[in-house]
Amino acid sequence: MASTFSALLAGLALAVLPQEAAPRPDPVLQDGLRRVLEATTPEAQRAALDFLRANAGPAHARLVPQVFLSLEAARETREAMLAGFVLAELAVPPADAVAALVPMLETDDAGRRAALAGVLSEYEDPSLDRGSDFSVYRPFLEAEPPPGLVRHLYEADADAALLALTRAQVREQAELLALLLAGHELADLRWRLLYGFLPRAELPGAAAGRAASLELLARHPRWWARCAVAQLAREEPGLRALLPLEALAADAHPLVRTLARAALEPGR
């Protein structure tokens, strides 16, 4: 019952947040940003930055979405580099930037989500060898994880996403260990593929050897764990036959359904 209720809440969040989380241009702050852009002296630039600082709102919550909108609307390099300059000059803390941007991830607009990902990666320390560090999202992940953020994390670095969610959400030792092991086996599969230790043609066989972990994740009561399997199927169409995608496509949670249906799309 509780999980049904939380799934309903999550569904509601997906349905409602796109409207609520879409910021509108704030004329006052957009004007301030334009003044920084067009400043012809260091003094004018400093004055424009001071104006933005004074109107940034608590924890920069008013400013950060406006900086993002200016970046999204940029049509040339100077306009596009303004956002980073303002965030750096005003020393906006990563926690403030993330807190203002994460709600916007609930949008259905894939272009906007990509643009948000292009900014959020600043705070994720992405690394080919180490994977991403999603610790900046910990406050979001310790509560009911926002579906938009979970989708973003899986798309940015699926292995780091499952690990971050597991660490933030799971307290019971047996469940923790089971999820850590399953996550490790998925990560190992990806790593072997990446470095050529596992030819793609042999992937189904290798995945079959990890069937218990895939099964555990696919049928896990936590929706974000089921997302891990749907995301793997999106990345590797060759695994579709091995994974319970039809069941995931009818999942109680809208994000699981969305990811699984994307994996089932023809041509993937």
Add this chain to the structure above:
Amino acid sequence: MTAPRSRRLRSLLALLAALLCAPPLAAQVVRRGPQGLSAFRPQHGSGYFPFARTKVPEAWEEHPELGPGIRVHGALESDPAGEDDLIEILVARPFEGTELVLARSGPALALWSTRTKAPGSAVPFSGDVTAPLAFGAARTLTLWVEWSGAAPPGLAALELRAPEWDAALDRLLFHAFTSLVVALGGEGQVPGLPLDPNHGTFVVATDLYERGYDVLMRDEDEVSPTGTGPVYTEVVNAIQNRAVGTLAIYGYSHGGGSTYHLCERLNTLAGSIGAFTVAFTSYADGIENDSDVDQDRELRRPLASAYHANHYQVGTFADFFLDGGPVSSSFPSPSGLNVETVSWGVGATHFLVDDYAQVFDFIGVNLEARVVR
């Protein structure tokens, strides 16, 4: 005199003139034809964008480097951008009433009458010569040339002949690409047409494309901070399926940062990709590109680059204090050039440094010296 008879007479006179001016037929020397054959630069996706449809100049049609280039079409190729390896050629009929055929130098070249290789559109060869070309009522015929993946990359020719007169009218010499140039613009710069003269990276890329290179001109956002993305997919496909073994990668501002990330991924995963070298890299005021708001100077030399060019300036309030900087073991030696220290670069800003002709020339000349087509 009726019009058709007049046309026939003009055709006959033209053919006579051609024969009188031609070297001995037995020598089969190709006389420069009146645009008998024209070739175009490579396609991208379903057309030519972000480049314009570009005809190879007549004077370069038989040049082994500047002439028409063609991608090897690998048997296992995934063609991430769709079927775009075929080269468009235009066959013009210089004389009416004369049968024309195409002769190829060997089986490396295949011909199609459709750009998508639609079933039934292969143009068959018999003894490396086609049947008479079917112009119908048209004066020109568009065909598509493919380099079979079974043939090792090299040179191959296609010749327009008039068998009735044993005359070779025109010839195209194709070079199969063994390299790929990747050009990555700065934040907010999207490759497009018409070419923006303030997008220096793309100006250089277009010049290289016109000079016979295979060039991937892309938005730097197509390279993620870990090097993944459409550009990496294209590069790996080229190495694994199109006989490409040499890479040149360069970029401006965040495109410099993306150059580093792409090289890092290629170097890290080299063992699973295949054989290749990064013969040339370049930054123009490189900025790290961990995100669209990254402001840090890109001072890391691209991994495994055999030659790295570096141009930078020193930022001020006017360019949001953005600047690249010295990169060890770069050219001009020892760590690249602060363009503000030379006369032509005085007063440079981050937003200008990619647009200097001297920077274009340095990239173009040094790339051409190190990267075979």
